[in-house]
Amino acid sequence: SQTIHQWPATLVQPVGSPLSLECTVEGTSNPNLYWYRQAAGRGLQLLFYSVGIGQISSEVPQNLSASRPQDRQFILSSKKLLLSDSGFYLCAWKSRSTSSYEQYFGPGTRLTVT
């Protein structure tokens, strides 16, 4: 069966510090991968998605970036965090081998920028 991991689970970082969040998927090959952010009291917003190694699409212009160095690894980064970057970051995957469209989410990383 497929599993998705995210780490760290929680993170407290000062404004201006760098960020690296990691997501890995097991049990599937060549998935679509997604980064979403859930801000307090708000819904989920897609930040980035990837259909393959090195292929990243950005949905929202901001000081965050994403990379996909390996087939099942997706990394969210920032060079300098802002207070507004606080939130709950969720990684998701979707199988490309089926015609179904559902996405499966990881446990999330709660980021607090102070």
Next chain:
Amino acid sequence: GNSVTQMEGPVTLSEEAFLTINCTYTATGYPSLFWYVQYPGEGLQLLLKATKADDKGSNKGFEATYRKETTSFHLEKGSVQVSDSAVYFCALIWQAGTALIFGKGTTLSVSS
């Protein structure tokens, strides 16, 4: 553009009560529709889905029917339990490579 509107919460019910959480959507074409559930401090879990008009998705006693004529996908459960307390998100997608579009979520609180 595509959008999802959910009833605002919180919804507070007693155990064994009937649950309805309304969801309507605006979309081009024929999207796939989903309900996700988020328990406190956790990620989202897929609860149920429907991919075409009149489909009924069901799981763990929850049901939702894809109503194209009313562009709705309301979530129902006949008898809620305390363990159902969570945030419920309605979502749609109409193209495989793009984002799920979520409603803002509805918080359900069930007391014994």
